[in-house]
Amino acid sequence: MEFFWQPVLLLFVIFLASSYFVHQRKIGGTKNLPPGSLGWPLVGETLQFICEKYENFFRKRMKKYSSEVFKTSILEEPTIVFCGPDANKHISANEPKLVKVWYPKSQISLFNMHLGKYQSPNPSTEMKKVTNSPVRMMGLLKPEGVMKHLGKIESITKQHIRTQWEGKEEVKVFMLVKALVLNLSCQFFLGLDDPDLASKLVVKFDHLQHGVQSVPVNFPGTTYNRALKAAATIREEIQLIIKEKSVSNVDIYSMIMGLMLASYMSVSNVITFMIKHIGQRPDIYQKIASEQTEISRSRGSCKTLDWESIQKMKYTWAVAQETMRLHPPTPSPFREAVADFTFGAFTIPKGWKILWAVNAANMSPEYFPDPENFDPSRFEGNGPAPYTFVPFGGGPRTCPGKDYARIVILTVIHNLVTKFKWEVLFPDEKITGTMLPIPAKGLPIRLHPI
Numbered sequence: 001m002e003f004f005w006q007p008v009l010l011l012f013v014i015f016l017a018s019s020y021f022v023h024q025r026k027i028g029g030t031k032n033l034p035p036g037s038l039g040w041p042l043v044g045e046t047l048q049f050i051c052e053k054y055e056n057f058f059r060k061r062m063k064k065y066s067s068e069v070f071k072t073s074i075l076e077e078p079t080i081v082f083c084g085p086d087a088n089k090h091i092s093a094n095e096p097k098l099v100k101v102w103y104p105k106s107q108i109s110l111f112n113m114h115l116g117k118y119q120s121p122n123p124s125t126e127m128k129k130v131t132n133s134p135v136r137m138m139g140l141l142k143p144e145g146v147m148k149h150l151g152k153i154e155s156i157t158k159q160h161i162r163t164q165w166e167g168k169e170e171v172k173v174f175m176l177v178k179a180l181v182l183n184l185s186c187q188f189f190l191g192l193d194d195p196d197l198a199s200k201l202v203v204k205f206d207h208l209q210h211g212v213q214s215v216p217v218n219f220p221g222t223t224y225n226r227a228l229k230a231a232a233t234i235r236e237e238i239q240l241i242i243k244e245k246s247v248s249n250v251d252i253y254s255m256i257m258g259l260m261l262a263s264y265m266s267v268s269n270v271i272t273f274m275i276k277h278i279g280q281r282p283d284i285y286q287k288i289a290s291e292q293t294e295i296s297r298s299r300g301s302c303k304t305l306d307w308e309s310i311q312k313m314k315y316t317w318a319v320a321q322e323t324m325r326l327h328p329p330t331p332s333p334f335r336e337a338v339a340d341f342t343f344g345a346f347t348i349p350k351g352w353k354i355l356w357a358v359n360a361a362n363m364s365p366e367y368f369p370d371p372e373n374f375d376p377s378r379f380e381g382n383g384p385a386p387y388t389f390v391p392f393g394g395g396p397r398t399c400p401g402k403d404y405a406r407i408v409i410l411t412v413i414h415n416l417v418t419k420f421k422w423e424v425l426f427p428d429e430k431i432t433g434t435m436l437p438i439p440a441k442g443l444p445i446r447l448h449p450i
Helices: 003-027 046-051 056-063 084-093 105-110 123-128 145-146 152-164 172-192 196-213 223-243 252-278 282-299 308-313 314-326 401-416
Strands: 069-074 079-083 098-102 171-173 334-337 341-343 346-348 354-359 418-426 444-449
Touching: 046 069, 056 069, 056 079, 056 282, 079 084, 084 354, 105 196, 152 172, 152 196, 152 401, 171 172, 172 196, 172 223, 172 252, 172 401, 196 223, 196 252, 223 252, 252 282, 252 308, 252 314, 252 401, 252 418, 282 308, 282 314, 282 401, 308 401, 314 401
Parallel strands: 079 354
Antiparallel strands: 069 079, 098 334, 171 444, 334 354, 341 346, 418 444
């Protein structure tokens, strides 16, 4: 038996060594590549990427190689990671001339994107092709489009607070906020107000979110397998809803699912961690409460929020921005180089993937002094220097849902702060999660009605 395994082991070692040599020759032959490591053959640094927190993965390599750009290999692709203000500006200014959007294989499968013909359509353009679509996207995500739904957004929020918060001494914030935000997404994108359905789908959307940048290994129990099953369930629910509205198009089902996922994971995270910081800082609570009480007084008890009210929430939005700085609500997006180009002293080869670390500067003391400290005043006045803080990306592919996210976040916080004070029960609660931050205990708080 020992005689049998020795040559097998030797062959395996020879295979790894030769694969590594070919790997380095294949993707390392271009001169002037940024510093970094391509890791092991085939797997590269994928395991580190999916197992570490994103900010830790970036921070280690920025410290070791370069604070602006380094090479790696993740998800079976040679990849250049862009970090910091200059990188943010370069990507924003050169899409689609030098870079185009790119999706990992897992995301292509989950959302039925077809390689070769999927060209990252503009949702507005695609939705116009569908007669009588309940999610006709022309102008829907612009401020004026979102404002048409503000009355319903606030109505659903108030109803949620009445049924899930009022009369309770303690609540777990994260799960409640996720259910509310998903119900708001159902209303906004599907015209459906169904809290029970939203609560049922929360776990499915969580599985889908975790699978977006996972290794596409479809075995029972894997992250990717759970995400595939969740995507199928969500797509079926969307299909049932919009077929009733005379729409039948598989691409539309997947597009709606993608829009709902993007709004769900980003907005719920921001609201949850805002509640955490507001509850831990009486000075911040008092400033927000004063701002929101004045808005309530000026609009009268019978009026709903309007655009003027939203525009007055300047300090509340500064708190939201500082929350996004400390707890980035969206994962770093991918791009692909469509031509050879230079960045600084380095060459970025055509076809290489680019991981745009949009949040890499958030914890830099060079741009944000005392970066661990929660300080909303950073975003008052002129705010941070250009391109140091880009939570919604930039350039032609700036997140189209940023106005929707802002209005939902401010509406929810307005209605909570005018109803309650609260205290965070576990101030040092561990933050878990790799792609996005997750409070380990679900952020339990004690409510004090006002």
